[in-house]
Amino acid sequence: MDTFFLFLLVGLLAQAVDGALGMAYGVISSSVLLAFGVPPSVASASVHGAEVFTTGASATSHVLHKNVEWRLFVPLAVAGVLGGVLGAYVLSGIDGDAIKPFIVAYLALMGLYILWRATRDVKPKTIRPRWVVAPLGLVGGFMDAIGGGGWGPTVSSAMVGAGEEPRRAIGTVNTAEFFLTTAISATFVWALLTGHWQDAEGIQNHAWAVAGLVVGGLIAAPFAGLVTRKAPQRAMTYAVGGLLICLSVFQGLQLAGLVA
Numbered sequence: 001m002d003t004f005f006l007f008l009l010v011g012l013l014a015q016a017v018d019g020a021l022g023m024a025y026g027v028i029s030s031s032v033l034l035a036f037g038v039p040p041s042v043a044s045a046s047v048h049g050a051e052v053f054t055t056g057a058s059a060t061s062h063v064l065h066k067n068v069e070w071r072l073f074v075p076l077a078v079a080g081v082l083g084g085v086l087g088a089y090v091l092s093g094i095d096g097d098a099i100k101p102f103i104v105a106y107l108a109l110m111g112l113y114i115l116w117r118a119t120r121d122v123k124p125k126t127i128r129p130r131w132v133v134a135p136l137g138l139v140g141g142f143m144d145a146i147g148g149g150g151w152g153p154t155v156s157s158a159m160v161g162a163g164e165e166p167r168r169a170i171g172t173v174n175t176a177e178f179f180l181t182t183a184i185s186a187t188f189v190w191a192l193l194t195g196h197w198q199d200a201e202g203i204q205n206h207a208w209a210v211a212g213l214v215v216g217g218l219i220a221a222p223f224a225g226l227v228t229r230k231a232p233q234r235a236m237t238y239a240v241g242g243l244l245i246c247l248s249v250f251q252g253l254q255l256a257g258l259v260a
Contacts, residue, residue: 011216019224067171
């Protein structure tokens with residue numbers, strides 16, 4: 001039970017950040033699981049299983065608070081599902097660590113760019129045409145399945161960097177994430193049933209951790225839409241950029257072997 005309460009706290013804090021800024025639940029949760037020695041594919045499957053519940057609650061909150069840009073939602077969600085399914089299938093057969101350096105570099109550069117935009121107080125602009133977010137969703141979904149948490153940092157950051165209003169970008173990305181995580185989880189189940197997933201037997205050893213992530217995330221998720229709607233736009237832009245820098249530094253230290 002100690003594991004359950006530890007991961008309840010992890011899930012609570014991770015979802016509080018993710019719901020407000022559109023990223024970090026997967027990265028934080030996966031990092032803690034990996035630090036406990038969980039294989040990458042099992043960590044990703046565990047986090048995405050928990051996210052089916054937390055993203056559903058978070059998406060509901062964003063929809064109710066009118067944070068979703070529906071014009072961009074459909075192409076983003078469809079492409080994200082396709083990329084996530086492909087990434088989950090690939091990860092269930094190979095180690096996805098090779099792609100991590102590219103993710104770290106992307107997070108750092110995008111974080112610096114968003115902070116630069118915040119200092120200049122650039123006004124938001126509508127992303128046109130709407131289909132341009134589809135390739136972004138495809139890449140974000142693939143990275144999310146491979147890295148256990150690349151959807152928010154990849155997609156939210158790019159949409160904010162392209163000029164979308166932060167609360168609209170975060171609300172749209174979080175809502176689309178529910179469909180992404182459901183598809184990725186279903187792909188892991190399929191890989192388990194067909195014998196493609198070699199590490200699947202290890203997931204039952206981490207049931208209490210997954211349960212803690214679910215419960216902690218569900219406690220924080222309903223407040224996501226309210227926080228995102230009420231926070232000042234410029235402060236949100238600074239927060240997104242700053243979080244991306246922190247995530248890139250942390251994952252860079254992991255790659256260097258300086259932190260677990």
